[in-house]
Amino acid sequence: MDLHLHLGEEGGLAEQIYAQLHERISTDALPAGTVLPSSRELAARLSVSRATVVAAYERLAAHGLIRSRAGIGTVVTGQRIPAPAAPAASPLRPRAIWSAEHLAVPDLTAPATEFDFTVGVPARTRFPFARWRALLNDQLRTRTDVNYADPAGSARLRDALARHLVVSRGVRIASEQLVITTGAQQAFDIAARVLLEPGDTVAVEDPGYLPAYRGFLAHGARVVGVPVDSEGLVADRIPAGTRMVYVTPSHQFPLGMPMSESRRTALLAWAARNDAAIVEDDYDSEFRFTGRPLTPLQATDTEGRVLYVGSFSKTLLPALRVGFLGVPATLGEAARRAKFVADYGTGGHLQAALAAFIEDGDLARHIRRMRRSYERRHHLLIGTLREHFAGVLEPIESSGGTHMAALLTPGQPPDTILAARALAEGVNLGTISRWGIEGPGPSGFVFGYGAISTDQIPDGLATLRRVI
Amino acid sequence: MDLHLHLGEEGGLAEQIYAQLHERISTDALPAGTVLPSSRELAARLSVSRATVVAAYERLAAHGLIRSRAGIGTVVTGQRIPAPAAPAASPLRPRAIWSAEHLAVPDLTAPATEFDFTVGVPARTRFPFARWRALLNDQLRTRTDVNYADPAGSARLRDALARHLVVSRGVRIASEQLVITTGAQQAFDIAARVLLEPGDTVAVEDPGYLPAYRGFLAHGARVVGVPVDSEGLVADRIPAGTRMVYVTPSHQFPLGMPMSESRRTALLAWAARNDAAIVEDDYDSEFRFTGRPLTPLQATDTEGRVLYVGSFSKTLLPALRVGFLGVPATLGEAARRAKFVADYGTGGHLQAALAAFIEDGDLARHIRRMRRSYERRHHLLIGTLREHFAGVLEPIESSGGTHMAALLTPGQPPDTILAARALAEGVNLGTISRWGIEGPGPSGFVFGYGAISTDQIPDGLATLRRVI
Numbered sequence: 001m002d003l004h005l006h007l008g009e010e011g012g013l014a015e016q017i018y019a020q021l022h023e024r025i026s027t028d029a030l031p032a033g034t035v036l037p038s039s040r041e042l043a044a045r046l047s048v049s050r051a052t053v054v055a056a057y058e059r060l061a062a063h064g065l066i067r068s069r070a071g072i073g074t075v076v077t078g079q080r081i082p083a084p085a086a087p088a089a090s091p092l093r094p095r096a097i098w099s100a101e102h103l104a105v106p107d108l109t110a111p112a113t114e115f116d117f118t119v120g121v122p123a124r125t126r127f128p129f130a131r132w133r134a135l136l137n138d139q140l141r142t143r144t145d146v147n148y149a150d151p152a153g154s155a156r157l158r159d160a161l162a163r164h165l166v167v168s169r170g171v172r173i174a175s176e177q178l179v180i181t182t183g184a185q186q187a188f189d190i191a192a193r194v195l196l197e198p199g200d201t202v203a204v205e206d207p208g209y210l211p212a213y214r215g216f217l218a219h220g221a222r223v224v225g226v227p228v229d230s231e232g233l234v235a236d237r238i239p240a241g242t243r244m245v246y247v248t249p250s251h252q253f254p255l256g257m258p259m260s261e262s263r264r265t266a267l268l269a270w271a272a273r274n275d276a277a278i279v280e281d282d283y284d285s286e287f288r289f290t291g292r293p294l295t296p297l298q299a300t301d302t303e304g305r306v307l308y309v310g311s312f313s314k315t316l317l318p319a320l321r322v323g324f325l326g327v328p329a330t331l332g333e334a335a336r337r338a339k340f341v342a343d344y345g346t347g348g349h350l351q352a353a354l355a356a357f358i359e360d361g362d363l364a365r366h367i368r369r370m371r372r373s374y375e376r377r378h379h380l381l382i383g384t385l386r387e388h389f390a391g392v393l394e395p396i397e398s399s400g401g402t403h404m405a406a407l408l409t410p411g412q413p414p415d416t417i418l419a420a421r422a423l424a425e426g427v428n429l430g431t432i433s434r435w436g437i438e439g440p441g442p443s444g445f446v447f448g449y450g451a452i453s454t455d456q457i458p459d460g461l462a463t464l465r466r467v468i
Numbered sequence: 469m470d471l472h473l474h475l476g477e478e479g480g481l482a483e484q485i486y487a488q489l490h491e492r493i494s495t496d497a498l499p500a501g502t503v504l505p506s507s508r509e510l511a512a513r514l515s516v517s518r519a520t521v522v523a524a525y526e527r528l529a530a531h532g533l534i535r536s537r538a539g540i541g542t543v544v545t546g547q548r549i550p551a552p553a554a555p556a557a558s559p560l561r562p563r564a565i566w567s568a569e570h571l572a573v574p575d576l577t578a579p580a581t582e583f584d585f586t587v588g589v590p591a592r593t594r595f596p597f598a599r600w601r602a603l604l605n606d607q608l609r610t611r612t613d614v615n616y617a618d619p620a621g622s623a624r625l626r627d628a629l630a631r632h633l634v635v636s637r638g639v640r641i642a643s644e645q646l647v648i649t650t651g652a653q654q655a656f657d658i659a660a661r662v663l664l665e666p667g668d669t670v671a672v673e674d675p676g677y678l679p680a681y682r683g684f685l686a687h688g689a690r691v692v693g694v695p696v697d698s699e700g701l702v703a704d705r706i707p708a709g710t711r712m713v714y715v716t717p718s719h720q721f722p723l724g725m726p727m728s729e730s731r732r733t734a735l736l737a738w739a740a741r742n743d744a745a746i747v748e749d750d751y752d753s754e755f756r757f758t759g760r761p762l763t764p765l766q767a768t769d770t771e772g773r774v775l776y777v778g779s780f781s782k783t784l785l786p787a788l789r790v791g792f793l794g795v796p797a798t799l800g801e802a803a804r805r806a807k808f809v810a811d812y813g814t815g816g817h818l819q820a821a822l823a824a825f826i827e828d829g830d831l832a833r834h835i836r837r838m839r840r841s842y843e844r845r846h847h848l849l850i851g852t853l854r855e856h857f858a859g860v861l862e863p864i865e866s867s868g869g870t871h872m873a874a875l876l877t878p879g880q881p882p883d884t885i886l887a888a889r890a891l892a893e894g895v896n897l898g899t900i901s902r903w904g905i906e907g908p909g910p911s912g913f914v915f916g917y918g919a920i921s922t923d924q925i926p927d928g929l930a931t932l933r934r935v936i
Contacts, residue, residue: 002632002635002636002754002832002835002836003635003636004635004636004637004638004761004763005638005761006638006761006763006767006768007760020638024634024635029631029634029635030635045760045761046760046761047758047759047760089772089796089797089798090771090772090773090796090797090798090799091743091771091772091773091798092663092745092772092773092796092798092799093798093799094662094663094798094799094801094802094803095661095662095663095664095665095802098662098801098802098805098806099802103805103809104805105618105619105804105805105808108615108616108617108618108619109617109618120616121615121616124611124614124615125611127611127614129608129609129611132608133604133605133608133609136601136604136608137601137605140597140600140601140604141597141601143592143593143595143597145787146592146595146785146786146787147576147589147592147785147786147787148576148588148589148781148786148787149576149577149787150573150576150577151573151576163497164470166492166497167470167471167472167492167497167498168470168471168472169472170472170473170474181811182650182811182812182814182815183811183812185808185809185810185811185812186810186811186812189809189810189811193563193686194562194563194566195560195562195563196563197563198666198688211808211809211812214808214809215809215810217809218661218805218806218809220666275559277560286470291515292475292513292514292515293472293473293474293513293514295472295474299474300474303558303559304557304558304559304560305558305559305560313616317614317615318614318615318616318816319613319614319615319616319617319815319816319817320815320817321811321812321813321814321815321816328557328558328560329557329558330557330558330560330561330562331558331560331561331562333562333566334562334563334566334567335562336573337566337571337572337573337686338566338686340573340653340679340682341571341653341657341679341682341683341685341686342653342654342657342683342810343649343650343651343653343654343657343789343811344650344651344653344654344679344789345789346650346789347650347787347788347789347815347818348786348787348789349787349788350815364470367470368470
């Protein structure tokens with residue numbers, strides 16, 4: 001065991017050793033059963049005589065706190081007391097910004113419910129665990145990629161990703177324009193670091209994806225909510241002077257509709273006129289069920305104004321924490337530097353396994369399989385809502401993704417009240433109102449269908465129907 | 469395959485499909501051997517008639533770009549041309565700060581040399597790969613920890629870590645005061661986010677650890693270098709008004725000496741008088757060979773001024789990218805919020821595997837084993853330097869870690885010149901001068917002994933001796 005004791009100038013050495021071991025045993029820092037170093041070993045490490053350690057051990061033994069056990073050594077006998085450390089008082093205070101209510105961490109512990117419509121999580125049980133295990137094991141067997149590496153990401157992964165993006169989404173980003181990140185959240189963070197001076201205005205969709213909003217706020221930006229309607233962000237409501245616009249064009253979060261072609265054109269034109277950047281969060285775009293594939297803003301941006309954000313949280317697992325940021329070439333080196341100062345780079349084994357997963361076609365295969373699965377859930381959900389919730393819930397047209405939204409019709413109790421009632425009956429679903437930026441969002445529900453199986457959807461909705 | 473085509477209003481649909489496939493095949497976005505979707509499948513996805521797709525495919529086949537293969541489908545035959553994407557011009561420019569020469573990313577691609585004295589990397593081949601694999605496999609088999617979770621880190625890992633820290637280093641940090649990070653670099657970043665307003669002064673050791681320096685700079689801090697001498701940071705040279713002091717007390721980076729007791733006392737007193745915070749980077753402290761264990765500043769800090777940073781990059785592998793930040797209780801919630809906006813949290817599988825690795829004693833065992841190994845290398849290195857480099861290199865007293873430093877005696881050529889000569893002979897070693905903050909550091913070498921085996925050290929030094 002790696003036991004640290006501090007020997008000062010005051011008091012006998014044996015006394016100091018005794019006192020510190022006594023304290024740790026009684027606070028459970030050294031729990032019962034711990035094998036202490038031999039007196040010889042501890043004496044060598046502390047640069048004291050062996051007799052000094054023996055004296056301390058004998059006294060602890062006399063107090064019944066340790067005893068010698070043949071073949072094992074000196075073992076702690078003291079009872080377990082749960083007490084890791086008394087937090088000290090401190091004069092240090094965080095910057096005022098961190099006290100802002102907006103920056104509170106949302107409760108991420110999903111309650112265990114019978115019917116789980118949690119938004120933003122994929123079908124975790126259908127992740128190809130065995131294949132991923134095999135890829136990681138390959139990595140850990142060949143022992144490559146063990147050191148610090150290019151902070152922007154491994155060349156192999158960025159090449160594979162660039163190819164995947166152009167083939168599957170029509171997005172053209174060269175490897176040097178990509179930075180591998182810890183999920184989409186870090187991509188927002190790096191975009192902010194690269195472009196925003198404190199006080200710059202950022203426009204976000206309202207209602208919108210709060211974690212992105214929080215990320216911009218934390219960099220000292222002035223963040224304003226811009227309304228969305230059935231066609232997405234209302235481009236001509238973006239305030240003058242806005243430096244950056246954050247949008248989810250393929251599947252508006254949380255409402256689910258895609259941004260219309262005319263609004264896309266209007267947004268790109270607005271950005272050109274106002275010399276602004278656009279952060280395109282293309283989450284969920286892999287799971288498009290109906291109509292033609294939507295072309296990302298990035299792919300129609302002839303000016304180089306779009307920063308493109310993607311994540312593997314929905315296509316693979318949130319717990320992998322991997323995503324990417326694609327930037328115009330003029331920002332590539334700054335984004336790489338920003339990633340370096342942020343965390344020195346993303347893990348090598350993870351990147352190597354993901355590169356192989358993309359190269360070998362596993363990603364495309366998994367997406368195709370899950371697209372069919374989510375499509376079934378989506379149709380079942382919207383069909384049931386239309387049939388059994390007519391006049392109560394108004395589903396919002398959506399063409400893909402892993403969640404859909406529905407507005408409560410006027411006269412219904414607030415979504416928060418109804419969601420609490422539903423939760424009491426074992427139905428966990430999100431409210432739209434909580435995603436408001438300038439004020440509460442409209443009243444309604446967000447139904448995530450990643451965590452719930454197709455089989456459970458009818459019963460979950462039947463239960464929900466009884467409470468509203 | 470997940471093929472995205474964009475169908476606009478202009479031109480025939482078959483023509484558009486043909487043109488886009490043609491372009492992708494000729495730019496290698498669709499390389500030879502790619503199996504295209506069947507005409508039926510593609511027609512469904514694009515919401516066009518099957519005849520439209522067939523027309524496009526026939527034209528591509530006529531150009532020799534695709535052909536039908538029985539039992540496989542429609543396969544691309546076009547030759548591979550390496551061309552992912554033409555980076556577009558862009559009017560967007562990064563913030564001025566990112567152009568600062570100081571923020572350039574260092575070259576992290578270590579040259580493959582016969583004698584590798586790279587600093588800051590552990591003995592990668594001795595990492596317990598098999599055990600780590602088994603722990604990750606357990607995770608991926610039981611399929612827990614797959615979703616978003618507490619951004620500060622898993623309770624299990626933080627508990628295990630808190631216990632490890634108190635037992636092995638005497639550091640008392642409650643779980644709620646810990647944030648699991650992507651290496652030490654993110655711990656610096658979070659410390660800066662929590663405490664620093666733009667323009668605040670941060671004092672760092674000079675010479676010192678540049679990545680930490682860069683991290684503070686990138687947050688808009690004014691960062692000043694404070695000299696170090698044989699006892700470590702000269703506390704009374706810290707400029708008035710400094711808000712935060714960054715130090716490496718157990719093993720000064722890059723010089724290697726520990727901070728003396730009197731300087732530690734002086735630093736804590738200085739911080740108290742000037743209402744400043746201390747960021748203690750306790751890297752390498754696990755590998756102490758001689759003398760009594762050093763007590764971290766955190767453990768003697770009665771005021772709550774110390775933020776304690778640790779990393780598993782030296783004890784395990786840099787590629788895992790995991791470290792931690794321990795803060796006074798008053799900063800715990802802000803640090804958690806800062807981690808949330810930075811990247812939503814560290815990967816779940818990694819945390820679970822690491823928790824088991826600590827709980828099962830693997831970490832302590834690996835550290836103990838590596839301590840003996842590094843101790844042998846350290847003694848061999850310093851002994852050889854004293855014997856064969858007397859009058860040329862003056863080793864700096866050090867009591868542990870994974871590197872040691874030695875100053876060139878006056879009259880020698882600059883360390884950069886000598887290191888380049890050594891590299892030409894197959895000896896890769898670091899220079900001290902490059903770690904200067906206010907100007908170049910003293911002339912000398914940093915010998916990392918993580919990457920080089922004990923066997924190779926004598927020959928590596930003999931080769932070095934010939935060039936200087």
